[in-house]
Amino acid sequence: MSSSTAEESARSEAAMLPSPTPVQLINERGVAVDNDTETAAKYPMPSPEALMRAYDKLVTGRRVNDQAGALVRQGKMAVYPSSHGQEACQVAAALCLDAQDWLFPTYRDTVAVMTRDVDPVEVMVLLRGDWHSGYDPIEHKVATQSTPLATQLLHAVGVAHAAKLKGEDSVVVAMCGDGASSEGDFHEALNFAAVFHVPVVFFVQNNQYAISVPLSHQSVAPSLAHKAIGYGMPGERVDGNDLAGVLSVLGTAVQRARDGGGPTLVEAHTYRMQSHTNADDATRYRTDAEVAEWAPKDPLVRMKKYLTDAAVLTDEAEAAIGDDAERVAATLRDGLNSEVSVDPDDLFKYVYSEPTPQLNEQAAMLRDELSREGE
Numbered sequence: 001m002s003s004s005t006a007e008e009s010a011r012s013e014a015a016m017l018p019s020p021t022p023v024q025l026i027n028e029r030g031v032a033v034d035n036d037t038e039t040a041a042k043y044p045m046p047s048p049e050a051l052m053r054a055y056d057k058l059v060t061g062r063r064v065n066d067q068a069g070a071l072v073r074q075g076k077m078a079v080y081p082s083s084h085g086q087e088a089c090q091v092a093a094a095l096c097l098d099a100q101d102w103l104f105p106t107y108r109d110t111v112a113v114m115t116r117d118v119d120p121v122e123v124m125v126l127l128r129g130d131w132h133s134g135y136d137p138i139e140h141k142v143a144t145q146s147t148p149l150a151t152q153l154l155h156a157v158g159v160a161h162a163a164k165l166k167g168e169d170s171v172v173v174a175m176c177g178d179g180a181s182s183e184g185d186f187h188e189a190l191n192f193a194a195v196f197h198v199p200v201v202f203f204v205q206n207n208q209y210a211i212s213v214p215l216s217h218q219s220v221a222p223s224l225a226h227k228a229i230g231y232g233m234p235g236e237r238v239d240g241n242d243l244a245g246v247l248s249v250l251g252t253a254v255q256r257a258r259d260g261g262g263p264t265l266v267e268a269h270t271y272r273m274q275s276h277t278n279a280d281d282a283t284r285y286r287t288d289a290e291v292a293e294w295a296p297k298d299p300l301v302r303m304k305k306y307l308t309d310a311a312v313l314t315d316e317a318e319a320a321i322g323d324d325a326e327r328v329a330a331t332l333r334d335g336l337n338s339e340v341s342v343d344p345d346d347l348f349k350y351v352y353s354e355p356t357p358q359l360n361e362q363a364a365m366l367r368d369e370l371s372r373e374g375e
């Protein structure tokens with residue numbers, strides 16, 4: 001290998017590696033970080049308007065998480081995987097996309113789906129147990145919230161590949177958790193995306209746990225973002241509680257994909273502040289002291305401090321943002337407190353265009369069981 005080829009190859013390898021520490025634009029005290037020139041050029045601070053728009057969604061996202069928790073306790077929803085503490089990731093994942101782009105969320109990404117302007121009640125009916133999905137994925141370009149881990153990543157790559165073949169200008173953001181990165185589907189999706197150079201951004205919210213399994217039992221790689229180079233795509237890591245940082249890093253990756261630069265793997269370092277779902281008791285596998293360490297890193301607190309100090313966020317603006325969030329919470333309460341009548345047959349109707357014999361059998365069993373209810 002000639003020395004210039006060797007240098008070029010070393011440069012392109014280095015470009016695929018993530019930053020030595022997670023990218024951060026605003027620190028935990030709400031102060032802008034003085035980054036080196038290269039990082040600052042690659043990840044510019046979003047404009048005050050963009051930050052205000054995102055902060056508005058952040059406040060609503062937190063309110064939605066709190067409201068959903070209350071609705072579960074009141075028996076109005078079956079289950080809620082909260083993204084409390086992860087709202088910066090949620091908001092940024094939706095706001096980095098244009099109208100023609102696609103989002104592939106998981107069960108924990110309700111706030112991301114709502115931030116893409118899907119009706120809040122339509123989003124929640126899945127978690128009430130009424131429907132497989134209450135919104136139309138094609139209308140909103142938001143796939144259904146996936147519970148089988150990492151399966152959505154393959155679907156996302158398929159959509160991105162199709163968009164590329166059709167010459168469409170759309171980018172796909174595919175979300176998953178740290179635990180999902182151990183799935184075979186994760187590997188297949190990243191490998192296919194890199195080999196076929198498709199416009200997709202893989203966005204891993206590393207919230208440190210897969211239910212009770214800590215990250216240390218999931219991976220011993222230097223970071224999840226380091227996995228990217230093994231597939232031949234760039235990886236980046238970002239402080240997932242820094243809204244400005246996540247917006248900038250995801251924005252850069254989305255633009256790269258749009259410009260024909262191929263896929264990127266972005267890992268956000270964050271923390272699941274509450275239990276996995278209401279059916280889990282996190283005190284059984286982690287200490288209060290560990291949770292307390294993350295409390296001061298709250299994405300809302302630092303964004304509020306930064307915007308207030310910059311005199312962008314005024315008391316009136318804060319009050320208006322709070323009112324918006326209350327309106328969304330009231331919409332959720334009204335929608336989920338209303339009586340709903342569901343047809344049990346619908347469970348089977350839309351699985352395949354032609355029902356399979358097994359589905360027909362299961363539907364008949366359910367009908368029989370229901371007809372004997374109360375006997």
Ligand SMILES: Cc1ncc(C[n+]2csc(CCOP(=O)(O)OP(=O)(O)O)c2C)c(N)n1
Nearest residue numbers: 108147148149177178179180207209210211
């Ligand atoms: C294929 C598959 N295996 C197992 C499960 C059960 N399960 C549901 S959530 C979860 C943990 C996932 O953790 P992570 O990917 O880190 O996401 P988080 O819940 O932390 O957002 C597991 C194992 C599942 N839903 N799908």
Ligand SMILES: [Mg+2]
Nearest residue numbers: 177178209210
């Ligand atoms: Mg996790």
